[in-house]
Amino acid sequence: MDLQELLEMGKQERDRQDLKQTRIRCCTAAGCLSSGAAAVKNSLEAAVTVANLEDSVEVCGVGCLRFCGRGALVEIDPHRILYEEVTAENAPAIISALSGEERNQEGLPVQGDRQHPFFALQMPIVLENSGKIDPERIEEYIAVGGYQQLHHVLMEMTPQEVIEEIAKSGLRGRGGGGYPTGLKWATVAKMPKGQKYVVCNADEGDPGAFMDRSVLESDPHRILEGMAIAGYAVGANYGYIYVRAEYPLAIKRLEKAIQQAKKYELLGSQIFDSTFDFKIDIRVGAGAFVCGEETALIASIEGKRGNPRPRPPYPAESGLWECPTLINNVETLANIVPIIREGSDWYASIGTENSKGTKVFALTGKVCNTGLIEVPMGTTVRQIVEEMGGGVPDSGTVKAVQTGGPSGGCIPAEFFDTPVDYESLLKLGTMMGSGGAIVMDENTSMVEIARFYMEFCRGESCGKCVPCRAGTVQLYELLSKFLDQQATHADLEKLKALSYMVKETSLCGLGISAPNPILSTLRYFSEEYEELIQQDSLNGKVTV
Amino acid sequence: MQSIATETKNREAKSTDHKKTQVDKRFKTLDITIKRNHYRQDALIEILHKAQESFGYLEPEVLSHVAKQLKLPLSRVYGVATFYQLFSLKPSGVHSCVVCLGTACYVKGSDRVLTAIEKELKIHVGETTPDGNVSLMTARCLGACGIAPAVVFDGAVAGKQEPEMAVIKVKTWQEDKE
């Protein structure tokens, strides 16, 4: 394929779409599918046929429409009407409402408020195509400019220039750590020529996080294009996408996307008749949270137990099969195409001084509006939880929001005016993590939450290093002692001491961050621990 | 009573017969997968996925067959198969019920859903009912946090589950089994 053909293909698709006056977009991401989206789509198609509107109305499946808590979602284009909690029975009413003649609202589902901060405060960059295009058709991706940036990079930029552009944009890794992406790319690029790999980490394991899944399900080609650009920049011609098996729809759509891209020679040998070859394979995980850790992920791709190994050497120097390997998370790679297209200055103008661009959060828990939000870095926690999320249902009180999953901590309500960026969250004793934001209300016991995460880490520890394998077990037991109201002040000291020990001596990120939920809740909600402590018997004498 | 017993026996006999012919076929499919992966040792996890798909679970014969084909040590294959949560070395029930215990689901009460199902089925997580009808499992996070708490019944995700709803679903399985 050459540029002419690519542009022609995009034009044809746009012309095809323009023939129809109305596009009814049905969300077919996993959340809505489990709320019956497939049946909704079928009945809408049937209703269009019955109404004889096939020439002017198209029903199509699209990616995530964000408001996951109120699925199945249907959007009417060009009217921008969003229907919530749609069922198959609503289909005829939706179709007859299209004509605008009937003002009969009977049978129509609830309409979403597009002006609500939940939508109004969003800034879609990563999710720009999500909910707009059909993720299963490459034509639609190409129609919105897809693969043009890959062409641009291959024809008009040197690998060095690509890396500089990414570095200047200020993009940092969205998997949690926030390592500067440009620096990571430069390290891999500087390694001697030879076999190198690009790995997309799609092992989104944090409970309460589903941003990456939505990107993969809604816009898979963006990841392929981002990976190919990364491959060109660092000198790799092979890519792996490591995706967790719990995401079957994402896997299916990725497989389809790779097939389509191969068919149009957008992946494979001599892409756009350049000398650049790039192939992508999918590797499916099998249920191990630790495989989100870079070195464990590499072991898993190699078909081994997902045991992490000490770093250095870092994967950038010695990764997959001991070759230099670039590992980026899904959301990081999803930012590449817009950065190349709009330029690094544009990207660097969004966000805060040290955290550029946007961040996608999965807003869940005890909050009115659950779903996916993409906001510029620097948006305050309050805006996210209270304005966009609408606070706690039934006018409850927000107590804290947990970010960073089992590796993170909680932000108590008094710090809600903190802007969301890497450094501010670290200062609060939590972390950006991959983007789960779980809201907790005053009924949530923070000690119980700490134990919940410890149970998670205990079960997900690979068992290789002692502090993580044996320490998490003892931490869990200690927390249970508190919840059983059997703990003493000595146990509180022991809990602290062991938390620091596990944090400082564990081999990989899982163990290092496993005590974070305890340390974070101890920091802000120590009174909850105190309340659970039994009055030390024997007049305050400590019995060990 | 007796007739039911003989009937079950007959069915069992039939199913073992059926199994025998099936076994060869399943190993053949497995071999095709292995061939397609060029006997590469790093494809072990992919191959185990396929094996579990066609055999239902990873029985020792399957594991040793895979090890032989890939020329891998037996202990290595066993180590990998038991490391990953999604691989099962025990046969699973006719129906499967997976309760998500991700944070969003947990905060919204999935632990209560789980306890209710455990009580109804009289089994614990990771177990199968004695009649082999239902297996109960938990998931770390299904990524269906928007519709928490989520339970997967036979592969279909159901959102916003209350303990009562989940129990009714499981009950119908138990009632429908004969």
Place this chain on the structure above:
Amino acid sequence: MSVRTLTIDGQPVAIAEGATILEAAKEAGIHIPTLCFLEGVSAVAACRMCLVEVEGISKLLPACVTQVAEEMVVHTNTPKLQEYRRMTVELLFAEGNHVCSICVANGNCELQDAAIKVGMDHTRFPYRFPNRSVDVSHPQFGIDHNRCILCTRCVRVCDEIEGAHVWDVAQRGTAAYIVSGLNQPWGEVDACTSCGKCVDACPTGAIFRKGTTTAEKQRDRAKLEFLVNAREKHEWTR
């Protein structure tokens, strides 16, 4: 070959580039405790006993895999390290069923030595008393999982020196255990050559020769060194 100079516990050391802190310390006669490390096989940095402090680096580094750097300043025995090492040993004791008085390795056990070294006379953590098995199906050897600390030395000697790969780790986390073959009794694993290297490699009394009773276990560690030298350096000296 270039040389690196560094300071360990105030003592200057010069050693070849690429050497680890553990090797440099040994050269200087400074003892850093280890459990999973075994000369001659790959290092896995799993037990965390050999963690050291390096000035200018906030993280504790495992001496067994961290390479020396010019002008590095290493501390191997700070109060913090002592406390963490002690806790590590406590965790190990609480995790398994380590009853020295009835163990074949009593008096000749690296876990026991470590406990004495770090001054651990009791553990702050409750014993877990796991239900673990003993496998004596092998004609010459036995494995008592109660005494296993999962250092994986047996896995590595069997794989890297003998080449048989009888052992591996099964399950994960707290359920992890050393497995032979396809979870078969050790005596039924065809791959085993009965070479006994795992017995010599095991730091505790977990893998033993049959017939050894309390405090009788002996290790021929020199055999492993001999084999490694023979295979890698083609030097047959014993």
